[in-house]
Amino acid sequence: GTGLTTAFANSSFEVLAGVGVFAALGFMAVQQSVAVDEVATSGIGLAFVAFPAIINEMAFGPIFGVLFFGSLTIAGFTSLFSLLEVVVSAVKDKLNLPRKTVAIGIGTFMALLSLGLFSTTSGLMALDIMDKFTNNIGIVAIALIAVVILDWILRRIDEFSLHINAVSSFKVGTLWRIFVVNVTTLVLGFTLAQELISLIQEPYGGYTTTQIAIYGWAVLALIGINALAFSLVPWRGNLPLNGPPGSDFGVDPEVHRELHAPRKYNGDHRVGVDKHTTEEGTIR
Structure with a gap:
């Protein structure tokens, strides 16, 4: 259930954001009296060129600007956490190293690489x-x-x-x-x-x-x-x-059968295949 909630929440937000993007680009096209494809762009150009221009044309532009780039910053941090976790978990499990050591090592390496590459002209x-x-x-x-x-x-x-x-x-x-x-x-x-x-x-x-x-x-x-x-x-x-x-990808078939075997209830006492309980429902 948690995985489905995460997936649908993420996808729903993306669809909603997509609708907002098209609305913003349409507004910009009307303001400039040009076709939508002339103001439309993607990726970095959309976030740091098109949207600032759109926000500048809007009423209460400074407020929307703070909200937009604040949301973008939060989205960047959360995406960074999820991306870094994949690499950290893989290296930690494969090399049997402490999570903190792996996270600091990979984070430092990627930070230096990013500073050296993306800070140039x-x-x-x-x-x-x-x-x-x-x-x-x-x-x-x-x-x-x-x-x-x-x-x-x-x-x-x-x-x-x-x-x-x-x-x-x-x-x-x-x-x-x-x-x-x-x-x-x-x-x-x-x-x-x-x-x-x-x-x-x-x-x-x-x-x-x-x-x-x-x-x-x-x-x-x-x-x-x-x-x-x-x-x-x-x-x-x-x-x-x-x-x-x-x-069964790490799940013992016997455990799988026990987890999903039908259980019978007799009053307040559970009777069934659960090998961890007696007829009286007490822990062995």
């Missing part, structure tokens, strides 16, 4: 290209690869659904598998293909081929190489996961 250009390629190509490609490997290669989507049912209050079944295996694969594949064709046919943002090759394609290749190299590093902790997870 070409920093905005590098950030724009890297943001475009990692979000529109990298994340979509990784999600597609994960789905293909999980079902089409390992054939373990059923075990994964058992794991979800064992640990989640929301149960999944045939409809979930159809969406994950078929719908998600088709949508991600189509999205990735369209984005690749668009980037190949026309250089993104009017940047040169060299700039796109260095900050776009080369960065994607470096991410892939680092991910592959890290997967080959042996586990150093108490997590003997040197291959695919075991049956």
